[in-house]
Amino acid sequence: MTQRRNFNLAGLAAGLILAAGPALSQGFPSKPVTLQVPFAPGGTTDIIGRVMSEPLGKALGQNVIVLNRAGGGGVVGAQELARATPDGHYIGVATVSTTAANPAINPKIPYDTINDFTPIMNIAATPNVIAVHPSFPAKDLKAFIAEVKKNPGKYSYASSGTGGIGHLQTELFKSLTGTFITHIPYRGAGPALNDTIGGQVPIIFDNLPSALPHILAGRLVALAVAAPARVAALPNVPTFKEAGLEPVNRMAYYGLIGPKGLPADVVSKIHAAASEALKDPAVRKRIEDTGSIVVGNSPSEFAAQIKTEFGVYKEVVAKQKLKLD
Template identity: 35%
Template sequence: MCSDLQRRRLLQGAAAAAGLAATGWALAAEPWAGNTLRIVVPLAPGGSADAMCRLVGNALGRVLGTTVIVENKPGAGGVTGLAEVVKARPDGSTLGYSLAGALTVAPHIARHMPFDPLKDLAAVTQVVAVPEVLVVHPKTGVRSLGALVAKAKAAPGQLNFGSAGNATVPHLGGELLKREAGIDLVHVPYKGSGPALNDLLAGQVDLMVADVTLVRPHIAAGRLLALAVAGPARLAELPDVPTTAQAGLPGLAISNWHGMVAPAGTPPELLARLQQAVAEALKAPEVAARLDQEGADPVASTPAQFAAFLRGESARSAALVKALGIRWE
């Protein structure tokens, strides 16, 4: 049976499709021309999602012939902003740009989730895949993952790790580090990776599992130290940084990604056009150069591919959350 929200989405979707036909908008003729496309980033300014959305959004506006407005709506690890997208009209005028946490992690951690990402949001595309890196502030005095673990074991509960908020990938990464290394760290959640990075750079936070796109410039400048890449292979951008497996913690493996979603009930034709436009935007010279420089991989999957990916990621997150025993009030 359909919920009230799902029934409303179906009706709104039908109305949106009828409206497109009534106005004679042809999808191939750029239906957003002369209109505004609003993209909600459910995290604070200054983070990796915010920066990437604005970069891709500028190119997307050119592709669609429209003005793209990016709005930051932080809160609850990204859930607050996406809840606003869920309530928007499914006519292609409002989208959400989210990291993995709010879409596939939060439903398995939060005790009170205001929506079901797999039912109340429509997949548009996975935009990029982003490797995670374990970084520390130089004041910690450690230069390797082994040294960090030794220091944490010698002083339980004295080191802390920042995250973009509860139920985000950096949060999971920190909890996974605690379990795999057998150490006690204090979690400090923020309303986005930007504020968390600011406190990490200021030395108020000791360490963080973070998107390489967020921390690579600060690693290059010596403001942060990279201890390990939480993935299967070293990164070309950080050739001297070992993987977590090479550093002795093969179980510390986690990655992040950015995806674009729309309200459920958005006509499939609009979703397909948006995906095609994002794919084209990712090929823009300034976007491609920035992705290559910062270590993010463009994806631009179809709506069907991204929907299947979300289901798989949600299942994997559920298993990891259960194993870690994390709950969020």
């Protein structure tokens, strides 16, 4: 009799445990949600995270608190996110640097970019631009390529750091054009931009939002943009696709991800809340004011995008024989 009672109790306990998973996810969110930004405050990633936090919280019915976890070009924050409890209460903003460029060049990255995260949505994408100091002898892309081909190793380019999108996108450009330009890595996009404007380095591949004011003021000359179409503010600057370099026509993305194992219904709730937030014209305008394009795709589409970007930059690293400095 005792044995039967123990067996029944064990069966009841097992049933309760099995039922707990769906019950927990159905109750999501049961407390405030942390939205981690893997970079310092002030950059495009942080701006988009903060723009989304309030309307996302409103749609979810809980506060969404932005938490900055900077370090290692986004690696510190991404690693922390990968280790978080997969219940939806700790999610993060993913970028090309954290999910593609850095993992492609750094074999010691402490996470698997494809298998350690659950993609939810690509919120927005930002064009990138290749620009030169006004003193550079070429003022358009065709003349630029001819100049650097004629003088291999003479010119250098600035980037936000080894493994960032500016670095690997320029290396992709170099591999397709057969050019050699020396890489000068900086500790952030700001210092790289400042030295290019100052003439210490003649070339930069940068995020358009930060470079645009200097281009419009004549402190930099834009040669080509990585965007689906010409940028309204730079109508005379072609896209890389127009220039016959379509593989370089890649934008930076800012998406929502969670740790691996995030329940499908939680993913669905967060995705629906983010979609609702992006319907607000004020939210869309604030995102577009950064120079970004609102995307709002599906979890499977974002997963495929991350996989594609990672593959592209892995190939660039192999072809260009790139290593961490």
